Amino acid sequence: MGLKQEKRVLDMLAAWGDGIDGSRPEVERILSAFAENIEWQLWVPGGPVIRGRDALRAEIERQMGYVTNNHCNTRNILSTDRLVMTERDDYCVNQGRPMPHSMVAVYELDEDGLICAWREYLDTADLARKKGVPLAEAAGPQPDVLEKSMQATESPAAAVMEQKLRAFVERLTGGRITGMERLPRWRPAWNLSVENDDGSTLGLHIRGERGGDVSPFPDLRREADILTLLGAHGVPVPKIHGYCEDPQAIVMDWVPGTRDLSGMDENGRRTLARQYVEAMAAMHQLPLAPFVEKGIAQPRGVEAIGLAGLTAYYPLYERNKTTPQPLIEFALGWLRRNVPVHRTRPSFVQYDSGQYLHQDGKVQALYDFEFAMIGDPLADLASARMRDNYEPLGECFADLYRYYCELTGEPAEPEVVRYHTLLFSTVSAMQFSATVTTPKPGDPHDTYIEFDIALRRVVVHALAEAMGVPLETRALDIAEKGPNAALLDMLEDAVNQLEIAGEFQRSRHRAVHKLVEYLGRADAMESELRRLEQEAAEQLLGRRFGRYEEIDAALETFVRQAGAEYDERLLRLFMTQIERRVLVYGGTAIGGSASHIDLPPIL
Incomplete structure (x- = not known):
């Protein structure tokens, strides 16, 4: 005993x-x-x-x-x-x-x-x-046996991080956390309920670090400072309560509402969309000095204003680039040759715009200012236009752009919106290019592949629009199964046999299913895609390649040296490549976003 x-x-x-x-x-x-x-x-x-x-x-x-x-x-x-x-x-x-x-x-x-x-x-x-x-x-x-929140955190490191955040929030608020839910997203985020001494409840949201080297502005405190400034100037954004240093995280109001407009009638959607544009237009009129004082770079000169997004993202791209990127280099060359030099007034821009929460017919808050900067205000119109593909703004883009022009008194400049559509899609593709060619453990691989193929298609469509080249898709015979179909079926079955506890782990389980599905299409068609791409590159460059892996380096060298007279031929080459890949992968969960790319009319 x-x-x-x-x-x-x-x-x-x-x-x-x-x-x-x-x-x-x-x-x-x-x-x-x-x-x-x-x-x-x-x-x-x-x-x-x-x-x-x-x-x-x-x-x-x-x-x-x-x-x-x-x-x-x-x-x-x-x-x-x-x-x-x-x-x-x-x-x-x-x-x-x-x-x-x-x-x-x-x-x-x-x-x-x-x-x-x-x-x-x-x-x-x-x-x-x-x-x-x-x-x-x-x-x-x-998950339903004991309670979703009784499931263990996904790793000891995550459990320690969550415990530190709990302690920080309770010190910050002086209250007691009565509920904390990690959201099933690819970046760390939580919703919390905090009980105050007087019995009232405070709803909070924690926005954690993205992780990995995929942000041009990796300091999360920068976004907290921006939100604080915007709130002080009357822009509807979540209130900031504090900033946690370890782990790095913003503690802000949990804003009730949704981004989903599907349950609303046409008039309700239109009203919300116009409220959003009003908030955007007001933000574009804010004085720049307070943002500059917080370290936000102010571009000087017309080229710097037009290329502000590229200036911000290029160091990230250059630092992480591990393989040739001929499509991106082609787009960069075109953008540098065609800067709209008559645009002389910079504004504070969200840059990744079109993101707002609504409830009861009212915009509650604009959110996600991670990539905000000072630049051409039409960059916000361009990125909102892109987002309209998968998160409808609420009214057709052309009508919203006309409304923006009415609010600001500026003339419509559709060619500048086209330019910034190409610029935003290009820097976004730059941002995630290395995550696919050189994946890192712990990355949300399915999300990054989805971003990569969708953004590359937008780059091609935006180039075609800006250059006045019509889109075209070549026919392709699609094989349903490849030589490893049986092994992939076994892998799918093995994944299905796993016991999954908790919504966060279920989200990871779904990610594995997506990757297996994508891999099945690759097994069936990747060899044929590579054969066709090699054939087209050899025809353009007038030389033979012993290995497919040699093509991108040769194309990138050619793109950097070629004059504008080759623009249309190069665009058609890249267009054929991406359109064929969307034919193959567009029916998968990962490729679905790319298959729905359709830039809305500007006017």
Whole structure:
């Protein structure tokens, strides 16, 4: 018998609470019983494993967001010098539902008497009944059995990050977090509920670092400063509450509403779209000095104003470029030769525009100012025009552009909007080019491939529009299956057999499905696409290539040296390449965005 060991465990269990209203776990007292290398399996069999004391702290504090009135009632206990087992009748209230439950827990202790392993054996079907979910959903770590928020964070590092954010928000607000949900996005983001001392609830949103080297402005504090300035000048944006240094994150108001316009009638959509344009036009009239004081670069001279986006994005592109990019280099050459030099007035621009939330017929906030800068205000019209393909603005772009001109008193300049459509699509393609050619572990690979193929198609369409060259698509015989179809079917089946817990992990599971589907199309058609692309390049350049991999380097060299007389031939080459690829991949979940590219008329 290990009486000291039993006391260690019983003291730890007592620190979870006595079950009365207002009782909360004493986190530091609980943690003092555990070794740094603790491993806690939340339930056996199949439950997630929390590894490390920092991750354990994060898991406890996360559960505190929705579970109250904890009480651990030990019926029997037995022990040795290195092992303690308890039979318990525990109790808690899970989001208002009383949840009495029985379990057996096993604790292994190290040579210092600290708990280094913890496993809990409990009847998840019993919990499912008490939660009111079907028994069929009770097997294993299914999200509806215990509660979505009872799933472990996706990694110990993520658990530590979330715990730090919780601590920061509670220090910042002086309140208590009662709910924290990580959003299933490809960049870290959370929605939180914070209970204040007076009983009121504050809704917050945390915007974390994007991760990877894919942003021209990687300092997240820059966006926080911009939002603060915009709010002070009356632009509808989320209020900033604070900035967390470790991990880097913006804490702002959670703004109610949606970007989706599908449930609205035509008049409602039109009203919202015009409210958005009014906010954009007002933003373009703001004084620039406050932004310059915060470190936002102000372009000097007409070329600098026209090429502000390129100036911002080019260092990122140059730094990360690992393979030749002939299409991008061709677009860059055309843009540098055709700057609209009569545009002399810079404005503060969102740059990645067209993003707003609405509720009850009113625009609540403009959001996402990560890429904001000072440049030509028509750059915002161009990027909103691009976004209209997949996030409709609410009214046809031509009517919104005319309305913008009415508000600002400026004449319509469709050729400048075309120019900036090409510029924005080009710098966006530059931004993600290396993520596909040189992927990094942890990247949202499906998202980056989707961006890459869609943006390259927009570049080609915008070039054709600016150059006055009609679009055309060559016929292509599509094979449905490739030589590895059976292996890909096995891979798909293996992915389907994985047990997935939590919405965030389900989003990653969906990403794997997308990649497998895309890989299937590549298996069927990539060899034929490469054969046709090599044939076309050899015809244009007048030389033979021993390997497909040699083509892009030769094309990039030619693009940089060729004069404007080759513009149309090069454009048709790149057009044929991307249109064929969309024929092959456009029916997949990843390629779907590219298949719907259709730049709306400007006037």
